[in-house]
Amino acid sequence: MSQTCASYLLRLLEAYGIDTAFGIPGVHTIELYRSLGDSAIRHVTPRHEQGAGFMADGYARASGKPAACFIITGPGMTNIATAMGQALADSIPMLVISSVNRRDTLGRGQGRLHELPGQRETLAGVSVFSHTLLDPAALPEVLGRAFAIFQGARPGPVHIEIPLDLLAAPLEAPAPRPLRVYPPAAPAAAIAQAADWLAGAERPLLLLGGGCADAPQAARALVERLQAPVLTTINAKGVLGQDHPLDLGATASLPAARRLAAEADVVLALGTELGETDYDLVFDDGFRLDGRLIRVDIDPQQLARNQAADLALLADVGQVMHDLAEALPARAGDGRAAAVRDALALEADPELAPYAPLYATLRAAVPEAILVGDSTGPVYAGNFLASLPAPRRWFNAATGYGTLGYGLPAALGAALACPERPVVALVGDGGLQFVLGELATARDLGQAVAVVIWNNQGYDEIRRYMAMHEVPRLGVDLAPPDFAGLAAAYACRYRAVGDPAALGEALGRLDEAASPLLIEVDASAWAQAL
Structure with a gap:
């Protein structure tokens, strides 16, 4: 069947069960989008490529299956590298498809648009493997390698880059024959x-x-x-x-x-x-x-x-x-x-006790929810305190690779993977500011995701670590934005709370509208209310 390399790629992805792709279209990836509207793959546009990677990560953790990311050459790939590092650290499957400059220009340092001296080598450090497609006929083999890892080995991000001159190249290719790999049994x-x-x-x-x-x-x-x-x-x-x-x-x-x-x-x-x-x-x-x-x-x-x-x-x-x-x-x-x-005696531990009512409230108000966390105090405590009814209901960036800005976009990925289940993002006022633009993505998706913002006026975990080690408190006392104003700007619902009862009442309204619900928790008021 005659087609282009890009359109054949979409057919292969469909055959492997990929139903969602996260990406920001660019001049170097428009060929991927030529046939995307006719495919069964849903496309989601984040506001930053890092968000695309975190969304794919949350999608995979909640569902157990990978999503794809369509990413432009150069800055798109360095933007998504942090999300790939997080997924690699936690063995999360993620398929990153990118463009790269034409084959005849690779490695020549001519100052081409989005040129990196060695894009594949740059991304290899945050991938299970990174491959440059030089022959479009090899596409089924390379994708087969990716899914062999996803199905039968320790998973992680796989990066496949396709030169610009190959994306639109005509291709005579057979019907897709997806590979199925079964992992070994012990003797x-x-x-x-x-x-x-x-x-x-x-x-x-x-x-x-x-x-x-x-x-x-x-x-x-x-x-x-x-x-x-x-x-x-x-x-x-x-x-x-x-x-x-x-x-x-x-x-x-x-x-x-x-x-x-x-x-x-x-x-x-x-x-x-x-x-x-x-x-x-x-x-x-x-x-x-x-x-x-x-x-x-x-x-x-x-x-x-x-x-x-x-x-x-x-x-x-x-x-x-x-x-x-x-x-x-x-x-x-x-x-x-x-x-x-x-x-x-976890709930009596003075470091954990302030957060015990938070998890009791979440359990009572949204017992079937997927809880997705950023690097913030409540999530560190929840790693000890939270008890979940099933796997794939609790994941976060508070340990492992430990990036900030994970919680909101990963929660959106989880909501797309499991639309039948409530999703709550647990974020700090500092971490959320890494990814404020993804509130627009949340609005566009029309998902009733709760974003619980633990507002402690800056980077409180680092403040306490500095105090413990007698380091001057520099760079950690940050005035947060007007979250109510941000919610209005992004057409999100908003509630301000200061105690467990108010939080439970706010979470009870999560499903009243198909839009994100920002719940700002005043950490000082919460502590005084206990």
């Missing part, structure tokens, strides 16, 4: 060895990471079979459901949970990198595993990082959890989870 001998160690353990412990998000039933079956306490990462919150008695949440940085981990004689770590921002948020390298460690991951390199494994299984985590639950005898509980929960 029976490895399952038997792991089951033997776990069955013989006196103090087993499970560590569940984001790799478990697509297999909550298998995770619950395994945990309840083993009756062992569980520590989760932030991206695994909700995998066991709400308030599961064995789920100690993302508390691995706290003393009681660390003692539990150090005393465990067999530890099963599933789909987790065992990294600093989940297990060592106090940054003292104090998380220790002294017992036998069984690690299961889809990435062979990950099996060798951070903590040395005694048994490493390169396999699909969901299948391993199912196989282990089948192989293990039922155990009786030993009370360790309840004892550690009592010792943690």
Whole structure:
């Protein structure tokens, strides 16, 4: 069938199930848009390419499937690089399609429009791989590589750049034949060895990471079979459901949970990198595993990082959890989870207690919501406090790559992925100012997304960190904008609140109109009301 490279790309994306693309049209990408109106792919225009990447990130985290980004040469790609870095850090699938200058000009430094000395090399550091398409006939192969990673390996952003002279090039190509990749299962001998160690353990412990998000039933079956306490990462919150008695949440940085981990004689770590921002948020390298460690991951390199494994299984985590639950005898509980929960006493912790009413209010007012956070105090606290009924309902940029400006655009991506579910963005007054333009995108989409702005007059987390380290308070006391005026300018609804009751009442009105609802929380008034 005769077509252009750009139109064939759209057909391939449709065949792979891509239904949403985020991008800002430019002179270097207009060929991608020539046939886009006739395709089944929905296009969303953010106000900045970084927003496009964060929206694709939120879409993938909420739905479990990738979206595409259509990005121009040069500045478009450096703009989206931060969002790609966030997705790479958290293993989030994202397909970034960009233009690049004509093949005959690449690497010649002629000062062409949007020219980078090495665009592919610049983006390779925030990609699983970055590829320059030099032959349009190779497009099915390159996309096949991308989706092989999304389906059967540790996912992350993939960047494919297409030279300007190829986008409009005619192409004789067969009908798309999308590749389907199934991740490996663990050998029976490895399952038997792991089951033997776990069955013989006196103090087993499970560590569940984001790799478990697509297999909550298998995770619950395994945990309840083993009756062992569980520590989760932030991206695994909700995998066991709400308030599961064995789920100690993302508390691995706290003393009681660390003692539990150090005393465990067999530890099963599933789909987790065992990294600093989940297990060592106090940054003292104090998380220790002294017992036998069984690690299961889809990435062979990950099996060798951070903590040395005694048994490493390169396999699909969901299948391993199912196989282990089948192989293990039922155990009786030993009370360790309840004892550690009592010792943690999270809601009595003076650092967390001011935020406990926030999460109680969210749970009562929007119990089925997806909660998307920026780097802000309430979200840091929520990583410990929030309990979710299902996976993919809690994600944020407060740890890991840790960028500001993530919450609002990622929440819009989540709302597009799951229109049947309420979405709440939890942002600070400082972080929101990184992406104020995306309020226009929110308005255009007509989504009833709640944007809860925790207004503490600047960068309060950094203020407190400066005080802790006796550093002068410079650059952190920022006067916020008039959020009511901004809401009016962007045709958003607005409420100002200062206590949990007012917040609950405001959230109760979320579905009254198909438009964003900005809820400004006065942090000082909130503290006084408690």
